[in-house]
Structures are given as C-alpha cells and as structure tokens.
Amino acid sequence: MEKNIPLEKALSILPIYRSVIWDVFTRELEEHQFAAITMLHVSERIDPLLDTVTCVFGQIYDEHNRYMMNLAYTSLEELSVPLVPVTKGIAIMPIIGEIDTHRSQVIMETCLKKETSLQLSYLILDISGVVIIDTMVADNLFKIHRSLKLVGVEAIITGIRPEIAQTVVKLGIDFNQIKTEANLEAALLKIGFTRPEEHSRTHLSP
Template identity: 60%
Template sequence: MKDELKYIGQKIIKNKEILANNVRELQKSLLPIDSIKSQRNESSSKLIELLGQSLIDHQEVSKDIIKWANEEASSLVDNTSLTTALRSLAYYRTVIWDVFTEELEQQQFAAITMLDVSKIIDPLLDEISAEYGMVFQEHSNKLMKVAYTALEELSVPVVPINKNVAVVPLIGEIDTHRSQLILEVTMEECSKLKLEYLILDVTGVPVIDTMVADNLFKVIYALRLLGVHTIITGIRPEIAQTIISIGVDFKGITTFADLPTALASIDLKVVQTN
C-alpha cells in the first residue's frame, strides 16, 4: 500500500506543471482575472508538489503547507472573497483525484488506497482552508479598524473659520473614549493650524452631566496649555438647569448661547487689540 501511495505521489510531482495548469484553467471560471494574474504558476505547482510529497512522507510537509497557504491567501485577500478563495482551493482536490482515479483504473490498485489518499490529502487541504480563514479575518479586522478610526475622526470635525479661529460641532454622547479622541484631535489640529480660539459647540450633545463636563474641562485645560482659548457654545436651557442641579461649576470657562455670539465676541476682541 505504501508503494502505491509512493507511486501516485511521484506521478503527481512529475506532472506538477501540467496539473498546475489544469487547476488554473478551472480557477478562471471562478477567480477574478486580476487574481489569476497575481498568482504565479510556480505557486500552484508548488502546492501540487507538496501534496504529492505528502503521499510519500506526509510528516514533512505540514509547515510548508501552512507557509504556502499564508502567502497564497495574502495574494488573494485584496480582490477575492473568502468564499471564492476556498472554492478555488477545491480545484486542487479535483485535479489530484483525477490523477488518482486514472492510476487506480490503470494499475488496479487496492480500493483502500483511495481511502488512504483521502486521509492524507484532505487534512492538508483543511489546514490550508483554516490558514485562509485566519488571513482573511486579520485583513477584515484591519479594514474595520481603519474604517472605525476614520469614522471616529469624522465625529470630531475641526472646522476653520479663519486663520485664528475654528469650530468643533459636537453631536451625540460624549463618553470617556470620545472625550480622549476630542482631546487628541483638537490638540493636533490647533497646533497644526496655529489657532488662537477654538469653539466647542455642544448644541447636538443630548446630556451634559458631571462626567461629560469633567471631560470637556480636561480638553479646555489641555488646550489652554497650548495657548488656545476655548469657548463653549450651545448650552440649551434644559441642559443649563441640569448643570445647576448637579452642581457643575463652569467658572473660569467662557460660554455663549450660540455660535454667532461667540464669533462676534472674538471679532470684538481682535478689533480692540488692534
């Protein structure tokens, strides 16, 4: 039986280029043209060779199989779905079994040889599938992280009014994580734009409680160290009542009812300075 497996393995290795071409022909109906072009023929023939070698000595190829799977998945991940990649992988099984079936008929191998081939080849292809899944998942996580970061940055838009003044219209709840993001973005933008005034407009913030106020104070004090005067606008009457009832002290912080009033105040200060 070992001799039969060895014979089939050697036959696969000897014809690896032909078998690789057969695989790629089958893949053309499934994979995008760009993916087919990005795959080298040596890559397909390498896997064919490893699968053939596994029938001769399957203990020696596992690490090489994982390495191949990682490199191949990395070449597919940008323009191919995981489902399509796994379906294209199945064609290697098809081509190997075509060879095996032909030899089984011509050489009259024992029927159990078919089971032995399956026991060796299938787990290796399963390892490749698992590695594909890991590579695609890591790529997906990376894309999601980039998208989430971009979305977070959009939630803290710094809108320049002129060379010295910018407005940050805040909308939605401000938790500890978002307040840290506000701090990082405003400090970076104020430094880059060389701002003298930054207006935090909280018209769209539904609740200002002790935690939110404390987070805003941290932003204001940090910007003060950069020489930026921070103004808060848009505190609605019901929010003002809440602030008073919970004892939050806005002493020392400049506030205005709305954005136009704040801008008018800044213009007046500029005129008085000049």
Template identity: 40%
Template sequence: MPLYEIIGQFKIFRHIFCSRIETFTQETELEVTLQDVCQWNQHFHATFDDMIERLSEEYDRVTLSQLNAQREMIQELSAPVIPVSKEIGILPLIGEIDTYRAKIILESVLEQASRLRLTHLFIDISGVPVVDTMVAYQLFKVVDSAKLLGIETIISGIRPEIAQTVVKLGIDFSKVNTEHSLAKSFRKKRISYL
C-alpha cells in the same frame, strides 16, 4: 473577494484532487492500497484545512485592521476643527459622545488646533444630545489641554435641558468660558463673520 468565495475555490480543488487520485489508482500499474489512498487523503485534507485556517486568520486580521482604520477616520471626521481665520477655529460636535469618541476628540482636536496654530477654539455642543459626567469631563480635558497649548476656548450651544443636567450632576462649569450660541461667542470676542 469575499472569504466564502475563496473557500468555495478550495472546495472545487478538493473535488478535483479526489478525482485525480481515483483516476490515478485506476490507471497506474503501481500497487496502490486503500491505506495509501487514505493516507494521501488525510495528508491532503489536513494541509488544506491548515491553509484555510491561515487564510481565515489573515483575512480576519486584515478586515479588522480596515474596520479600525475606517472607524478612526470616521471618528476623526466627526470632530473636525474648522479654521475660520488664521488663528480661530470652530469645533462643531454632533451626536452621541461615548468614551472612545471622547478620547479621539481630545487627541484629534489638540493635534488639529496645534497644527493650525490656533489661538482661539470655539467648541459648539448644540448637536450633542446628552452631556453627562463623562462628556463634561472630556470637555474639561480639551479646555485644559488647549489652555496649556496657549489656545483660549469657549463652549457654546448649551441647551436648557443640558444646563439642567449639568447642574443636577453637580458639574462645575464656572471655570469654562461658555456662551449660549456660536454667534454670541464670536460677538463676545469681537470676531466678525458672514
């Protein structure tokens, strides 16, 4: 239920409460002063305001938690390691890579590759529009971390404009296995594919 609808119910209940106080003061034989009514109203409204504040805080906490969980799921799904055989996987990267996504890629890819017991991981970056220093650094971290896990990596899909950017930025790819395309990477490793 949307928060505005919940708060709308509080508004209705406030109106009912105020009507009941008015009816009570008219029908009771007790002496009810204006000061009594004002105190009841103050206490009632303060209590309702506290309830609305707590409800809003909890609603916000739950909403943020759900958004973060969805964001993490989307990010993890945006870096899937696809097994193509018992020991070989492909990581097709697509779209912009910011610092947060790069961190998720590093953590997610290593966990997936380890769980799948891969010996080879082909990282295809043909769908990444820009490779800057940060993206290159994160790719190196994936390659180095994978190597520590006994996983050989090959990066493919480096387009001419990305190659020029990498050279202009002075990024050293000499210690990284690279190939023009994923198909060439497979041929180099003598891996047959459909």
C-alpha cells in the same frame, strides 16, 4: 481580498484545488501501482493540511475585513467631529450627539492633530447638538479643555441650552474653569473676531 471577492465565493474555489490534488495522486497510483495503504497514508496527511489551509485563509480574510471596517469607522468618527477654520488662529468644532469616553478621545486627538497645522489660539466647541450633559460628559469636556490648554489653545464652549444648564446646576457641575458663551457669535465677539464688512464700516465711519 484585494478584489473584494466575497468569502463564500473564495472558499468555494478551495475544493477545486483539493480535487486537482487528488486527481494527480490517483493518476500516480494507477501509473506506478502504489498500494492502497500508501494512498491512505497520503490522505491522512493531505486532507488535514488542506483543512488547515482553508481555516487560515478564512482567518486572514476575516482579519482583513476587520481592518477595513476599522479604517472606515475611524474615518466616520473623524467626520463626526469636524474642525472648521474661521480665520487665522480660530476654529469651530460643532459636536452633535453623545460625548462618551471614546468619542471624547477622538475629539481630543482631532483637535491636537490639527491645532499645529492651523496654528490655533482659540477653539470654539459648540455643543448645541449634544442632547445630554452629565458628570461623565462634563469630565470629558474638562479633559479636552485641559489638553488644549497644555498646547496653548483656549477652548470656549457654546450652545449650552437652558434645559441642559438646569441639569448641570442640579448635578453641581462647575463649568467655571472653562469659558462659556451663549452662542457662536458671542464667542467670536469675545475673542475679538469681526466680519470683514463690519471692520470696513468702522474705518469708513467719520
């Protein structure tokens, strides 16, 4: 498993052990002239034991593969919700695709895991890449917002497209509890972030 040997190749080796074991017993039979009934009793014990070993080997191999696949899937999930630091205390998380219950949990865990190390005060969730916002998606966003608020991080949602906004209004979803801005630039300006060159020009102007 550690050398990434395919299962069928690994299993093909097991009959070799079965053959070696029976060769040993055959030689013992010839040398010590065991009765045939003795060999029959031996076979009744050895064959089921070898079959069990084969079955257990397959189960362990399957469990190892599932573990490795889960690790890879978790890594892909984390990559699907990147958290990008902008400056001290501010970060952006662009979200693309569907926000189902499982993914919202991944988003929440990623945010909470990194908010301490980055000492975040603001997190901008850009959902311009989210195709659909329904009551379930909105509820998941509210949960993320509440979780961040509990640890002192203010979440701002940006990128709600006009067609999405119409759907939200039709569904009666109330986003008043969450701060929203049209785009990233508006959100950054709202929390007082300016680019270094703009800050320099402000100080240089008469």
